[in-house]
Every structure is written in structure tokens, then in C-alpha cells.
Amino acid sequence: MYLVKFLYTVFLFPPGLFILALLIFAWWRRRSRALARAALLAAGLLYLASIGLVSGPLVHSLEARHTPPTRVSGDVIIVLGGGATLDTPNLGTGGHLYGSSANRLLTGLQLHHKLGVPIIYSGGQVFATGGVEAEIARSILLSLGVPGDKIIAETASLNTGDNARYTAAILAERGYTRPILVTSAYHMERAVRQFRKAGVAVLPYPTDYQENIRRAFHHTDLWPTPVAAGQLTLALKEYLGLAAVNWY
Structure with a gap:
């Protein structure tokens, strides 16, 4: 069942479905090197943008900047x-x-x-x-x-x-x-x-933490998932916001 879940999660749903489609297109148009290379590049970028190995550390780097105080007080x-x-x-x-x-x-x-x-x-x-x-x-x-x-x-x-x-x-x-x-x-x-x-x-x-405090590599970090893609979007939005906070 775990293997079945892996197969349909990675290959039947976005973004894995789109990555697979780009790879098939690159193979189909392999005689047109420019098109094939563009499709492979797009597939590679989409893969990197949708794996926990990339998005996880980015989110973790934001979450690690503050920790809940041991003793909390306020009015x-x-x-x-x-x-x-x-x-x-x-x-x-x-x-x-x-x-x-x-x-x-x-x-x-x-x-x-x-x-x-x-x-x-x-x-x-x-x-x-x-x-x-x-x-x-x-x-x-x-x-x-x-x-x-x-x-x-x-x-x-x-x-x-x-x-x-x-x-x-x-x-x-x-x-x-x-x-x-x-x-x-x-x-x-x-x-x-x-x-x-x-x-x-x-x-x-x-x-509302998205990552564990002690983050460890797991093989699922290499699977392209919509969750990882969403986390990457969160991280990029925050880093853009941090860059803009001085004037907005």
C-alpha cells in the first residue's frame, strides 16, 4: 500500500503529473534539441520547487528566528x-x-x-x-x-x-x-x-509551525508534492516581505 500511495501521489497528481508530462514531452521531441532541453529544464525547476528538500529548510530558517518564551507575561x-x-x-x-x-x-x-x-x-x-x-x-x-x-x-x-x-x-x-x-x-x-x-x-x-524544530532528512523530502510547493511559496513570500518591510 505504501508503494501504491507513492506511485499515485508522485505521478497522478500535480506537480508530479506535470513533471512526468514534461519528461514525456522531452522524450517525444528529443530530435528537437532546443525543445527537449527546455522541457527538461522546466521539469527540473518544477521538481526543485516542489520537494521538501528545498522548501523545508527555507521555511525552517524563518521559523527558527523566534521561539516561544519559557515564561510569558504581558497585558x-x-x-x-x-x-x-x-x-x-x-x-x-x-x-x-x-x-x-x-x-x-x-x-x-x-x-x-x-x-x-x-x-x-x-x-x-x-x-x-x-x-x-x-x-x-x-x-x-x-x-x-x-x-x-x-x-x-x-x-x-x-x-x-x-x-x-x-x-x-x-x-x-x-x-x-x-x-x-x-x-x-x-x-x-x-x-x-x-x-x-x-x-x-x-x-x-x-x-502554527510547518516544520519540526529538529529537522531531519526523510526520503519523502525527495517526492514532489503540492504541500512542499505551497511551503516554498510561503517562504518566498516572507523573504520578499522582509526585503520590502523597510519601505512598506
Whole structure:
């Protein structure tokens, strides 16, 4: 069964299916050296872009920049959004948080139970097809027993820079001075820099890890998978964001 899973995962689904198609095309057009070489080059690049051996270390290099503190204290918890559906059925509200957003919210909830301090959830409606994240998060927190006066929904943010600027205004207005920042580990460095630009020093509390802390090679790191391709996209987006954070 493991061999069967390997075969259909690698060869029947993208990106492995596309790699195989490019290799077949290169063999079919082998007499046209230019076309064959272009197809082989495309297959090679697509393969490298979709294996854990490449994407894993890139994501790990981002996640390793911050670690959750052994002793955590603060007067407010800031949770950054990461996407939501618009009208999917949910208890008490329409819309669900995406996986990363839900992981961030769960960690924020755990910290709230530990410290008893308010939660600011920062996230608006980025796309017309998505939900207003902070409102969905507020409904979820209320259903889990968090008092309404302990929840602050920041609904205007469309990106990490907005998260920092709009949340900084809330902190100043309400007198919070020791915020704990919760976001995905791969996103934490960029978020910390944006908050620093907004004049806010935060205590980073990363969550939603995509890679193990002690990363070890496994043969599946050589399989082309959509998960690895997605991780590469995450890593490249963050490195581009880090390069742009000084002027945006």
C-alpha cells in the first residue's frame, strides 16, 4: 500500500503529473534539441520547487528566528489573522478561519486562559470572497467562553503593515504597554519588524509551525508534492516581505 500511495501521489497528481508530462514531452521531441532541453529544464525547476528538500529548510530558517518564551507575561494578546471563508456554516456565525488563522487563535486562547488578559484579533476582509476575520474570531472566542469585554476585534487590516498600525492605535488608546504577539512562526519575523516600525515592542509567541524544530532528512523530502510547493511559496513570500518591510 505504501508503494501504491507513492506511485499515485508522485505521478497522478500535480506537480508530479506535470513533471512526468514534461519528461514525456522531452522524450517525444528529443530530435528537437532546443525543445527537449527546455522541457527538461522546466521539469527540473518544477521538481526543485516542489520537494521538501528545498522548501523545508527555507521555511525552517524563518521559523527558527523566534521561539516561544519559557515564561510569558504581558497585558494583552495580539493575534494576527491569516484568512477566512465568507459563508461556510459555523456555530453562531458564517465563515471559518483558515488553518493557519485557527492555529493562531487557538494559541491566543491558550495564552488567555493562562494569563487572563484581553485578546486583540487583527484581521479584516482582504478579499470580497473572504470573511471579516476578526468578527469570525470574536464569535468563536465567545462560543468558547471568553468574556466579550476581553475580546477586541480589529476589522480594518488588509495586510501585516495594517495589523501593526491599527493595533498600535488600539494599544495607545487603551493603555496596553506589554503586548504578546501571536502569529505563524514563519511569519513572525516580518510581523515583529512591522510592529517595530509602528513603534510597538512585542513579545513574540510563534505558533502554527510547518516544520519540526529538529529537522531531519526523510526520503519523502525527495517526492514532489503540492504541500512542499505551497511551503516554498510561503517562504518566498516572507523573504520578499522582509526585503520590502523597510519601505512598506
